[in-house]
Amino acid sequence: MLEYFQASSYKTADFHFYLNLYFTHNVCILCGQVHKLRFHGYVRRLVRSNETYTNRPILICVIICLSAKLAGKQYTKRMLPPFVTPECNICLDNALQMYRAMPDGQIDYDKASRLLGTICTKTMRRHYLMVVVFTETAVSLMAKYLALTAPFVPQPENPPYEELFMLFVSMMQAVCDSEVKRSGKHHDLPPQAMFLHPIYVFKKSRTPWSGEKPLNLSSVIRLYFDTS
Numbered sequence: 001m002l003e004y005f006q007a008s009s010y011k012t013a014d015f016h017f018y019l020n021l022y023f024t025h026n027v028c029i030l031c032g033q034v035h036k037l038r039f040h041g042y043v044r045r046l047v048r049s050n051e052t053y054t055n056r057p058i059l060i061c062v063i064i065c066l067s068a069k070l071a072g073k074q075y076t077k078r079m080l081p082p083f084v085t086p087e088c089n090i091c092l093d094n095a096l097q098m099y100r101a102m103p104d105g106q107i108d109y110d111k112a113s114r115l116l117g118t119i120c121t122k123t124m125r126r127h128y129l130m131v132v133v134f135t136e137t138a139v140s141l142m143a144k145y146l147a148l149t150a151p152f153v154p155q156p157e158n159p160p161y162e163e164l165f166m167l168f169v170s171m172m173q174a175v176c177d178s179e180v181k182r183s184g185k186h187h188d189l190p191p192q193a194m195f196l197h198p199i200y201v202f203k204k205s206r207t208p209w210s211g212e213k214p215l216n217l218s219s220v221i222r223l224y225f226d227t228s
C-alpha cells in the first residue's frame, strides 16, 4: 500500500490512486473546495539514487483545477510524492534514514554519503539540519493534535525528551494509539516520512500556502487512519 513512500518502490499509478483517495476527503489545494481531482498530465523529475550516486527520472502528477482557473488563481500544481523534497534531488526518506541512524547530532559522513547518495559534506549537513527542524515542527504539531483530539492519552512512562528523534517516534506511537482507541481497529505505525512530508513541502514550497492548511498534519493523520 505504501510503496510510494520510497523512491526505490515508487510507481506513478500508485501515487495517482493515493491522490484520488486523498482528495475525496480533503479540500483541493488550489480552490479550497472538496471536488473530484482532475489530472492535467505528468512531468519528469530527477531523484538521487543512493545506490548509483546519480539522478534518475520519475514521473510527477500535475493536477488542474477549473474553479481556480475561473477565479483567476493558480490552477495547476505538481504533486510531489512523499519522498521528494522541493527543489532538491536528495530524497526525504533517505535524509530521514540518515537522521534515524545518527540521532545524536554527530554526522558520520561515510554513512551519510551512502544513505544520501552524495559525496558533498555540505549537502549532508544541510539535509541533516533540515530534517531536525522539520522533526521539531512535526513534534509540536503532533502534541497539538493530541491535545485537541485525545487530551487524556497516557504519556510515555519515561519520555525520551533528551533525544528529539525518539520523542518524534514516541509521539507518533501516541497518535497511533489514540486512533486505535478512537476507531477500535488495529493500525500499524505509519511511515515516519508521512509526518514530515507535509511540513517539508509547505515550508519549502516556492509559493507557500498561506490560507487554511489542507495538507496539515491533522488531515494527513486522518487519511492514514481512514480505512473506508
Ligand SMILES: [Zn+2]
Pocket (backbone or CB within 6 Å): 028, 029, 030, 031, 032, 033, 035, 065, 066, 067, 068
Ligand atoms: Zn479545486
